[in-house]
Amino acid sequence: MRRVPIGFLSAVFAVCLYMPIMAAQPESYDSVVMGQGDPKADVVAVQKAVDQGGAVLLKGTFNFGQKGRVIIKKDVEIVGESDSKGRPITEIKGGFWTFYSSLP
Numbered sequence: 001m002r003r004v005p006i007g008f009l010s011a012v013f014a015v016c017l018y019m020p021i022m023a024a025q026p027e028s029y030d031s032v033v034m035g036q037g038d039p040k041a042d043v044v045a046v047q048k049a050v051d052q053g054g055a056v057l058l059k060g061t062f063n064f065g066q067k068g069r070v071i072i073k074k075d076v077e078i079v080g081e082s083d084s085k086g087r088p089i090t091e092i093k094g095g096f097w098t099f100y101s102s103l104p
Contacts, residue, residue, distance in 0.1 A: 029079070030054030039065030039094065046070050055079065064095030072101035 031049035033056065036042055042062040049056045053074035059081045078099065080090030092098060 028055070029057040032057045032059060035060035035062035035090070035092075037061055037063050039063050039068050043068040043070065050074070050076050050078065057081065058090045058092070061091045061093065063093045064098055066094060066096065068095045069097055070099050072099060 031052055031054065033045050033049050035058065036045070037060075043064055046056075046058065046062065047070050050070050050072055051074065053076050055077045057079050080088050082088050082090075
């Protein structure tokens with residue numbers, strides 16, 4: 001029977017223990033937009049970030065009013081914030097076709 005050193009087992013255990021924490025680390029974003037709860041400010045801020053392309057992180061609560069819309073013209077990844085258990089906490093209220101992109 002072959003013996004496995006205790007140090008090796010400890011290292012494997014530590015990696016397994018911290019793997020979920022390492023996976024939950026925030027990614028790098030090109031833009032971060034904080035919701036103001038104001039349709040005029042929120043739509044303009046999100047549109048500006050989306051127009052730059054890349055990865056956009058939305059944080060907080062956004063209000064797009066009755067007809068607010070962000071038009072997507074570039075390749076962009078739009079991500080909301082989530083809690084420690086992965087549940088979404090970013091909220092977007094209102095809007096009409098809130099994020100719109102014409103067909104390619």
